[in-house]
Amino acid sequence: MRIDIVSVFPEYFDVMNLSLMGKAQEKGLLSIATHNLRDWTHDVHHSVDDTPVGGGAGMVMKPVVWAECLDELLGLTEDGDDAQASQDRASQDRAPVLIFPNPSAPLFTQRDATELSHADHLLFGCGRYEGYDARIPEYYRSRGVDVREYSIGDYVLNGGEVATSVMLEAITRLIPGFMGNADSIVEESYTGANALLEHRQYTKPAEWRGIRVPDVLLSGDHGKVDRFRRDEALARTDEIRPDLIERLDCKTLDKADRKT
Ligand code: 6GU
Numbered sequence: 001m002r003i004d005i006v007s008v009f010p011e012y013f014d015v016m017n018l019s020l021m022g023k024a025q026e027k028g029l030l031s032i033a034t035h036n037l038r039d040w041t042h043d044v045h046h047s048v049d050d051t052p053v054g055g056g057a058g059m060v061m062k063p064v065v066w067a068e069c070l071d072e073l074l075g076l077t078e079d080g081d082d083a084q085a086s087q088d089r090a091s092q093d094r095a096p097v098l099i100f101p102n103p104s105a106p107l108f109t110q111r112d113a114t115e116l117s118h119a120d121h122l123l124f125g126c127g128r129y130e131g132y133d134a135r136i137p138e139y140y141r142s143r144g145v146d147v148r149e150y151s152i153g154d155y156v157l158n159g160g161e162v163a164t165s166v167m168l169e170a171i172t173r174l175i176p177g178f179m180g181n182a183d184s185i186v187e188e189s190y191t192g193a194n195a196l197l198e199h200r201q202y203t204k205p206a207e208w209r210g211i212r213v214p215d216v217l218l219s220g221d222h223g224k225v226d227r228f229r230r231d232e233a234l235a236r237t238d239e240i241r242p243d244l245i246e247r248l249d250c251k252t253l254d255k256a257d258r259k260t
């Protein structure tokens with residue numbers, strides 16, 4: 001998977017060379033390139049933002065600078081004469097997905113992470129300040145690009161960089177071969193119609209500072225262990241995230257699942 005990230009703080013992404021994401025790059029599963037948006041400015045101040053039309057606080061990122069950058073990275077030309085790029089898109093071969101982190105967009109979920117883990121090419125455009133000119137995503141959509149805008153939660157960050165890191169970690173760990181142990185991503189919290197919070201985990205010793213691991217987990221009876229974990233997942237989800245229970249597909253419930 002090829003990943004391009006555009007930001008005015010590309011140093012934010014130096015950490016992508018660490019840990020599992022660094023290993024995935026060494027293995028050739030991933031190639032991450034960061035780009036400084038200011039490289040596409042022409043004025044002495046390298047300005048990327050301007051005051052909001054209609055008034056209001058803060059600054060808005062300029063469409064002109066973003067477009068020069070994105071046209072280049074997407075292989076598009078301003079006049080629309082981009083035979084090669086549109087041919088690539090028509091064949092869906094390495095068609096890029098353009099992603100803008102945006103606190104006012106739909107929530108990014110595990111479902112989105114799973115879908116995007118199959119893409120060949122992701123391009124993240126990190127906004128700063130009060131956001132980016134709304135015509136940028138509109139324009140690239142009109143040019144046939146798969147454009148997504150996502151929020152990562154109901155709180156406000158200073159820019160799209162941290163949100164991009166969060167989404168990238170969620171996406172890339174789903175790429176086959178990324179994780180050492182494929183089992184650990186098979187069915188986790190928030191996956192599919194059966195999205196439940198996971199049961200709690202324990203390791204040895206069986207008793208620590210006076211607190212015992214639940215006896216059933218020490219019983220060696222796999223049926224009982226599975227039942228205990230499933231009941232706990234249902235109960236914890238009902239208590240902590242009732243919204244997930246509301247959305248549960250009834251068909252995924254088994255006969256022994258307790259009425260919640
Ligand atoms: Cl995607 N961006 C910013 N700036 N703040 C956020 C966010 C994104 N998601 C939640 N808060």
